[in-house]
Amino acid sequence: MMLIEKSPFVHIYKSNGKVCLYHSLDITNIYGSHLLAELFESLRFPQTMGQIAGHFKDEHGNIDSRAIEYINLLLRHKFLRYLDSSDETNLIATLNQQAQCSDIRFLYLVPTSVCNLRCKYCHIIDTWAAYGHQHMLPETAEAGIKRFMEYSSISGGQKEIMFYGGEPLLAPELVQHAVDYIRNNSNDCKITMFTNGTAVTWDMAKFLADNDVFVIVSMDGPAQVHDQMRCYVDGRGGFEDAARGYDILENAGCRLGISLVMGRHNIPGLKSAVEYLIDRFRPIDFGFSTLHLHQHGSNPADVDIRLLTEEMIDTFMFIREKGIYAEHLFRRIRPFVEQQIRLKDCPSCGGKFLVAPDKSIGFCEAFLGTGLYYYPLQSFELSNEGYNEWKGIAPVRREECLRCPAIAICGGGCPYDAWVQHGNINSLDTVRCQQSNILLEWLIWDLFDHVSTGGNLDLWELLVPDKAQRQLIYSRIDIADKKLPLCGYSRYGEGEKINHEDHEEKPRRLQT
Template structure:
């Protein structure tokens, strides 16, 4: 019988360490130099007697070396599609995470802000009625579950009354048993944070992330008021007030082509030199465009992994693109439906996120929400729309031989729209490199 190294066997070498990864089963093995030699030899089919059976036993048991007739293409994509199809046929699914754009207004004028670029003239504010109607729908369809509400903008602190309204609504919904619990999150630039606001938000259980780009000289060049004045000191004062009120010091950063390779040093500055004492640092996922990712793919992976390892050693929590990969590998269960950040933490694939704009429009994508093609049209069954968006897309044939085929969930729906069905090489490069880094350093 002819045997060969499986098309789904990927070998990585890092120093003296060698890892063989089965990208279908998600099993990883630390192998010897001799194992690596055998795997290389059997890239071309050969009878098993060409090498002693004992040396091949473990490689065969891990399906790293398989009979030639068993090494058929399409198994990786088929496994992913089968899981997605089963979830689609099962139906169900609810929106358990909502991003509410309370306003598209902001008191700042950051040059790279995609929100301001999308709404240069019209900057709507969410009315009391729209917020009430949105939360009625959201909690109604998520009845009996615990939900997550993220207040977004623009700058959400400009809509203090709406924040308090949302909190009061959720408290009443919990008290009446309509939902079992709720998490409230807000991303803010921090410049409008007063001590009384900080104390109110902390006492009501809010989780806050404060947007920064770096030390004062970098931050004040990129994050300015509309008159051009820098914002670092006011933002830092807002974060300090939040910490004094008992809140967790959490910093959120954005990667771009101009700051990508500076980010590890900037993170080190925040941890070791600033007085902000961050307990959590996050990195936004890249904004999808018709050209790809501004940061590139493999380059971003290297930076993310550097930051991740540094913060882990310092005891600072980190969340960013691709950090969900170890969890998927550890579970052995493919990820059929996820964005690059692993936004939806739901092993049954039945909890979805949704974005609601300040004027009440509902969009499937949390980031690329301004595109009419991602909106849930008025009068459309939102559950059916969610199933179509998350479950009806088959994996791309080109994904089959990729080591990350079972990790990234395949091309996301919005990227298929933007690229006309083609794969985004930046996203693919990011996932391949993050997979390699995770496997060789875990």
């Protein structure tokens, strides 16, 4: 007799009489009544089909005729498995392999380490202070871009170069030189500029629009919110200048997005801050950044992560009805909806290089100035020990993550924050771990709300959402929109789709 056991990747969620079994590797959900939870919780050791069916006895002691079909459905969807099954072990081995592949597609170029603002929550102020004020020379930009083109041509995917700082527009000549160099050497490279918006001129805006540079301006809400954190050295708020810069960019014809940092200045109240920004600036997309930790002391904008995540969810439910894309959030939502495991969260884990003004190359901006993980560009090679350490970071490679419900959507969080917390880039970023699990639970019940026709399920009813039903979570957002910025960046680390072909034919709703 073949023995059957429950998969260790199945997690049970309960809410108001409803039950969801969630398979954390396969990214599948089965919704049912309390019967589903009782069956699963009773399976403490491997049993035969007959023994399991014995859990479904009626008041006369007879096994219910619906039991076998019920168990078979759980077997087909891999929530139950035969003892000799190696499906999950094989899947982890494949994902492990995928996670270690080089996939270099992103370059951060830092024209200058100087910034005219002193945002109170900025996590790189600490480390970049040691780096000092340095400006990039044109030949450094060329050498960095050239090296990046070589590496990214091996990967073959969509290349993206981002200007980052410091404030990149404090070095306008370098920006223009580098953009010209990119456009002259590659006709398929996307270019993005991160800016605080305060130093935008008409000529620069026109230049960026003419060269199809997507511009992302940092804005945290209306002036009274924004100015609490985003200030000049003398403490003056930067909103007015940022808004003026945004308007110039828009009038010049630039495609524009807004990057918003969430903290105690806009939480609670995130939704109204975002509503204001949408009405005032009409951005194509929003980035919702969770605060990073400060190396020394706490972040002055720190806010409870549960409250922050709940506000972020609330805001997402609002903007999805407007069809506005939300970067960062989609890094969690898309893997859940498309059933495509996210192997990595941050492209620094094998996919991104940063070239700094002093002609050094590294992976994460926050480490610049720490003396760690930066190397002379001239002698850098892909066999570099640091590169291989970053490339190897992925939750599927960590024993403790294999038991975590959020393993398929989290990507492992931020290695820099893990380093600040635990002194090791390969440790857990516990703040984002908590956030990913809160988001997962919300996704599970949001999906249920979309697919159930209301209320609880009948005792024997099982509901298995299909692809189209999962996509209802997007609402009016078109995730295939080519106008969106950072498309490749946002999808970095999303592994191949999990093959659900073998049980695609199953009914979405089973009334056994």
